[in-house]
Every structure is written in C-alpha cells, then in structure tokens.
Amino acid sequence: MRQSTERYTLADLQRWEQLCEDSDPPIRAGVFGDPVAHSLSPQMQNAALRACGISMQYARFHIRPGELRSALRLVRKLDFVGVNLTLPHKRAGLAQVDEADEFAARAGAVNTICLRSGKLIGSNTDGEGFERAIRSEFAVPLRDLRIMILGAGGGTGRAIAWQCALENCQRLVLVNRTVEKAQMLAQELRLFCNGKARPGGATWLEVIEWEELAMEAQLGKIDLIVNATPLGMNPSDVLPVPAGLLASQHAVFDCIYQPRKTALLSAAEQAGARVANGLSMLLQQGALSFSIWFQREAPIDAMSKALPFRQ
Ligand code: NAP
Numbered sequence: 001m002r003q004s005t006e007r008y009t010l011a012d013l014q015r016w017e018q019l020c021e022d023s024d025p026p027i028r029a030g031v032f033g034d035p036v037a038h039s040l041s042p043q044m045q046n047a048a049l050r051a052c053g054i055s056m057q058y059a060r061f062h063i064r065p066g067e068l069r070s071a072l073r074l075v076r077k078l079d080f081v082g083v084n085l086t087l088p089h090k091r092a093g094l095a096q097v098d099e100a101d102e103f104a105a106r107a108g109a110v111n112t113i114c115l116r117s118g119k120l121i122g123s124n125t126d127g128e129g130f131e132r133a134i135r136s137e138f139a140v141p142l143r144d145l146r147i148m149i150l151g152a153g154g155g156t157g158r159a160i161a162w163q164c165a166l167e168n169c170q171r172l173v174l175v176n177r178t179v180e181k182a183q184m185l186a187q188e189l190r191l192f193c194n195g196k197a198r199p200g201g202a203t204w205l206e207v208i209e210w211e212e213l214a215m216e217a218q219l220g221k222i223d224l225i226v227n228a229t230p231l232g233m234n235p236s237d238v239l240p241v242p243a244g245l246l247a248s249q250h251a252v253f254d255c256i257y258q259p260r261k262t263a264l265l266s267a268a269e270q271a272g273a274r275v276a277n278g279l280s281m282l283l284q285q286g287a288l289s290f291s292i293w294f295q296r297e298a299p300i301d302a303m304s305k306a307l308p309f310r311q
Pocket of ligand 1: 086087088089091126150151152154155156176177178179181227228229230231233255256257278279281282283285
C-alpha cells in the first residue's frame, strides 16, 4: 500500500487526479478540518477499511472556513464515498449538503457526508457517538444524568444537547460563550419537548452565562460536565470551568482527545471526579460514519486497536 501524505489542502483537491495517480489504494474518503493535523480519524478509518478488505484510503484535509463549498464541490466530482467534517465546519456543512437526515437537521450540524448518486447526504453521528461513549466510560445512560454542556452553541455541543433531550436526561444546562446561541438552541428544544413530561419538571432545561458565579450556582445539581469547546487543545488555553468548582460528585467528559489529558481532566481528577477524554466518542461516531458510507457494520475492534487508548 502506498500511504497518503500527512494532509492535503484545497489546492491539492484542485489537481487531485494528477497528484494521486500513484495512490494505491485510491483515496476516496477523508476528514475536513482546520486544524486537522491532530485528527486520529485517518488511522481509525484506514484500519476499518483494511479489516473489511475495502480497497481505498481515508485522508486528512486541511480545509479553511471559506473553502468548504469548493472542497465539497470537488469531492462530488472526484467520486469520493464520503467525508467527515470537524471543527469548524459542522454548522456550515448543513447548508452545503443536498439533503440532511432528521438528526442533522435538528442539530443544525453535519459531521458525516455520504455521496449517493452524485448527491451530498448529510448526517450527524456525534449525538449517538456521545451517548455510546458515556455509557462505556461511566456505565450510565443519559436518562439518569443531570448534564451541563459547555460550548452548547457549536456543532458538537448542539448534537450532544439534542441527544440528551431525546434520551430524556434528568436536567440539561446549556453554557456558551455567545449566550444567544444557547438560548436559540433552548428554544428549539423546548418547542420539540413541549407538553412532554420531563423528569426535572419546569427547570429541566436552563441556559446560563459563561461566567463563574452562574456555573457555581448550577454545579451542585450536575452529575456530568461536558466540554464541547476547543478549550484545552492548546497548552495556553484557560480552563472552561474554574478548577475550584469541580468536585468528586462530578463525571467530566472532554470531547477533546488530543492531548489525551487536557488541563480540565487533570483538574477534575485532582478534585476526585471521574474523567474521560473524547477517544471513545471518536471511535463510536467514526464507527457510525463507516456504517453510513458502506452500509455494513463497522469493525469496531480493528478501529479501537488503531487508537492510542492505552498510551
Ligand atoms: P464549533 O462548531 O466551531 O464550536 C465551537 C464551540 O466552542 C462554540 O460553542 C464556541 O462558542 C466555543 N468556543 C470556541 N472558542 C472558545 C473560547 N475561547 N472560549 C469559550 N468558548 C469557545 O466546533 P465543534 O466542531 O463543535 O468542536 C468542538 C470541540 O469538540 C473540538 O475540540 C473538537 O475537536 C471536539 N470534538 C470531538 C469529537 C470526538 O469524537 N471526540 C467529535 C466532535 C468534536 P461560540 O458559539 O461563542 O463561538
């Protein structure tokens, strides 16, 4: 097998046939992001392709925010099987697909695009991937949890919030730097849940400002804290939750998996909380994407072995 290079760009897609004529097997899937160098999706998806004997490769594409439309137009012409979208393309991706499934339309975000008869079909596997990850990491279903989501206005945070609401979680507290985005999401969730009995009664869903006092007032009534912001990817980032607010009653899930232990997870561990990084979510959402592209069950053991879970 002749391996794909570390990462491609829009300019590479524009001269793809010439650039990749020697790629063996051909690259016909990939992940679009900015940044994308940290993504572990290629090693996981390539392991799945090998395990299933599918003769193609999955590569990393550094696509900047203004380039998504052109990049998708090119993969459509180049007959790709599909792509994943990651930070910051999930929200913008919804406007670029020809059709979106029900969950992606609700979440307002797409993380998986499948090409069918020349059409771009958008899905979102982050919600279900998150639900499976929480079950495997903390052995508890979402319906039993009071959950705070930091970054609830982003593509991932919105998908997670919808999944929590659909699973009838006990309470949901939405936090976002731009509070209006969380308020808009809360309005959509309330409309959807209108009239349905909720475990937490009238206060099952709350939106709070991105500030310490507001978080402190809520965290005594929260079981699971989810970081769905990119805060923690860089060593200079501030903590999304002040360390002094973390306690042993909390489970803390950081969607970030690179670095494996973010400053948030270290602080939470020191406070006696249970912690998990985003590797299990990466695995589960990736397995669901694979099933969408190839209409078969994903070889989850091979995918898991390709990830650095135990390093
Ligand atoms: P996105 O759509 O761009 O959303 C980013 C979110 O983070 C927004 O809510 C944004 O708030 C917030 N944010 C960004 N910078 C911030 C800052 N300096 N302070 C406070 N809030 C900030 O990104 P995304 O695709 O949802 O990805 C979010 C994170 O989840 C990334 O780290 C990504 O790698 C990770 N992720 C992991 C997995 C997995 O499988 N493990 C899957 C998906 C995503 P505003 O609305 O105010 O801008």
